Amino acid sequence: MANNGIFVSFEGPEGAGKTTAILNISERLQKEGQRVIVTREPGGIRISEKIRNIILDNEHEEMDGRTEALLYAAARRQHLVEKIEPALQQGMIVLCDRFIDSSLSYQGFARGLGIQEVLAINEFAIGKTMPDLTVFFDITPEDGLSRIVNNDSREQNRLDNESLQFHHAVYEGYQRLLQIYPERIRSIDASLPANEVAENVWKLIYSQLI
Numbered sequence: 139m140a141n142n143g144i145f146v147s148f149e150g151p152e153g154a155g156k157t158t159a160i161l162n163i164s165e166r167l168q169k170e171g172q173r174v175i176v177t178r179e180p181g182g183i184r185i186s187e188k189i190r191n192i193i194l195d196n197e198h199e200e201m202d203g204r205t206e207a208l209l210y211a212a213a214r215r216q217h218l219v220e221k222i223e224p225a226l227q228q229g230m231i232v233l234c235d236r237f238i239d240s241s242l243s244y245q246g247f248a249r250g251l252g253i254q255e256v257l258a259i260n261e262f263a264i265g266k267t268m269p270d271l272t273v274f275f276d277i278t279p280e281d282g283l284s285r286i287v288n289n290d291s292r293e294q295n296r297l298d299n300e301s302l303q304f305h306h307a308v309y310e311g312y313q314r315l316l317q318i319y320p321e322r323i324r325s326i327d328a329s330l331p332a333n334e335v336a337e338n339v340w341k342l343i344y345s346q347l348i
């Protein structure tokens with residue numbers, strides 16, 4: 139079935155400010171009369187939110203890296219068929235907080251499973267459906283993590299608790315992805331004040347897609 143919608147994913151290290159910017163963009167698009175859904179990974183629908191709880195549970199210290207990668211891919215599959223693809227088929231704009239690039243960067247690069255290996259299991263999960271545009275929120279791991287620590291309302295999960303070295307590897311993983319997918323992934327400076335970040339994301343989405 140033809141997809142007439144627009145699929146935008148948002149990526150970046152912890153604390154990059156994606157969620158705030160996505161809500162801002164969603165409101166602006168709706169004011170313009172666009173039909174928008176905001177969703178997130180891992181999660182977005184009932185089964186995938188349950189998988190999210192298993193993956194991110196602080197008690198699950200013994201979780202194997204491949205198990206983790208497969209669970210993210212499983213959550214992504216269900217999210218795609220149940221929510222993202224139907225919305226795209228109805229011509230909606232889908233704004234998704236994280237998608238395949240998180241798996242490629244966190245599991246493929248930072249966990250050392252291999253970007254190509256993790257890409258292969260994700261291709262099994264999602265087939266040919268890729269974002270039309272991916273916005274990378276560029277912020278150093280130190281700056282991102284300090285925002286999380288200063289945000290009392292946000293719960294620390296199992297991946298937040300990884301070492302700073304791991305988060306540096308995640309950042310480096312994203313830099314690799316920017317080289318592999320220069321057309322699809324576009325970087326914005328996420329160290330700026332939130333309103334400037336949102337404005338820059340807005341301009342990017344508008345110039346690329348609408």
Ligand code: TMP
Pocket residue numbers: 152178179180210236237238239240241242244245295297298
């Ligand atoms: P978040 O919703 O706070 O971004 O938390 C999700 C965590 O899961 C975050 O640390 C990034 C991580 N993650 C992966 O490692 N791989 C993935 O494929 C996705 C979607 C998220």
